[in-house]
Amino acid sequence: MLKLSSVPIQNKGVKEILETKYQEIINQIHVQIADGRLQPGEKLPSIRSLSEDYGCSINTIVKAYSELEKEHKIYSVPKSGYYLVGSRHFEHDPSQEMIDFSSAGPDKWNMPYRDYQHCMNQAIELYKEEMFQYSEPLGLSTLRFQLSKQLQELQVFAPAERICVVSGSQQALDILVALPFPNGKEEICIEQPTHFSMIESISSRALNAIGIEVTSDGIDLNNLEKIFKERPIKFFYTVSRFQNPTGYSYTNKEKKKIVELAKKYNVYIIEDDYMGDLDTRKKSDPMFAYDPSGRVIYTKSFSKVLLPGLRLGEAVLPDSLIDSFTKAKFAADVHTPVLTQGALEIYLQSGMYGAHIQGLRKIYKKKGEILKQAFYTYLPDEVTFTGAESGFYSTIQLPSHMKASHLVHSLKKKNVLVQDATGMYLPQYKKENVIRLSVSQVEDTKIAEGVRRLGEEVVALLR
Ligand SMILES: Cc1ncc(COP(=O)(O)O)c(C=O)c1O
Missing domain, CATH: 1.10.10.10 (Winged helix-like DNA-binding domain superfamily/Winged helix DNA-binding domain)
Known part of the structure; x- marks a missing residue:
């Protein structure tokens, strides 16, 4: 020291x-x-x-x-x-440095702890009275008003009454998995691979789920139509931008088509836009923009742009689900803590959120560019990849005879951590040769070195 x-x-x-x-x-x-x-x-x-x-x-x-x-x-x-500030210079022995592509948290060095701390302090003062009693299940009305304003920047136009504050967007997803829907159908269609927690929600309730494969070209829309037509699909769960784990983002044309299919076959869409704020493509719309009537249920998280430990998320619901959702939210945890809600309201209202997002967009975009370049430079021809440019998640598909778990194990010995994506598939669609990389917590200067070691290890295992 x-x-x-x-x-x-x-x-x-x-x-x-x-x-x-x-x-x-x-x-x-x-x-x-x-x-x-x-x-x-x-x-x-x-x-x-x-x-x-x-x-x-x-x-x-x-x-x-x-x-x-x-x-x-x-x-x-x-x-x-x-x-x-900055990364260490590892002039001595760079190969000894741990490079962690497995942590899915946000970039630690760019999270606004201090600013949020001010907001928490203010919230303690401002919401002192509210903390002596139980609050509204769907969240503070003043926060919901701020969220309604902020969502407009993402082309999500919804009144505060349709927005509910949840304890992390996972809570909204979990409640929606269990709720009966107005279309009376019971099966769920999900992208494969997908967000692990959603698979857990579905499997913990032993519900029937149908998968649709996501590749670097997105999904097969003809197959989606076939599924919507032939199966009693209650909703299609889709991560429309920066998909976890593939990093894939749908084009506007694809999003529009998916919404049309949902309308045609009376299927709801749960659009998990957990990182919508980070999209730098100005003309990119969420699916919600193609049908704001309630067909598309929109969820958003604050875990990737603020702090996952705050457990803050939101959902925009159709009028027809507000009552049942309110009851389920009440049954789950009565309401999301007032203190963190109040702090978010202050953070949004003061303009700090907007400024923070501007900075983050640049940071993640740069990470995506570095990672993509490193993939092209260091990965052998035998593997394919998706989503390198997402700045957050991406996947690498290994040759079919190679197990992701073996690579995870041998890379650990080279001080590189990556995630085996096997658990991100439903059992019947399982692939055991895919790894997920999360670049968010890897310093820019270490990304290429991490991918170099990864490429080297794949080649060694192929031999
Ligand atoms: C697709 C997706 N949605 C949502 C979340 C965040 O969930 P929460 O808001 O509950 O932290 C994650 C976190 O990794 C995710 O990958």
């Missing part, structure tokens, strides 16, 4: 000394960054130890660190400490 050397300051007034110490700490860190003594990613001394070294108050150190945070020189990790 870095040690900052303190230089005593003489002949100064108390206020001046405090000001000087605060500036001195900042200057020392600047100097140590410039001369390389302090490396990107390195942990800074704790606030307490630095205040002892400098013989100054904890507040002085906090002020200095906050200033450096504002300059984006350092960042804080709750319960851990302060770190220098």
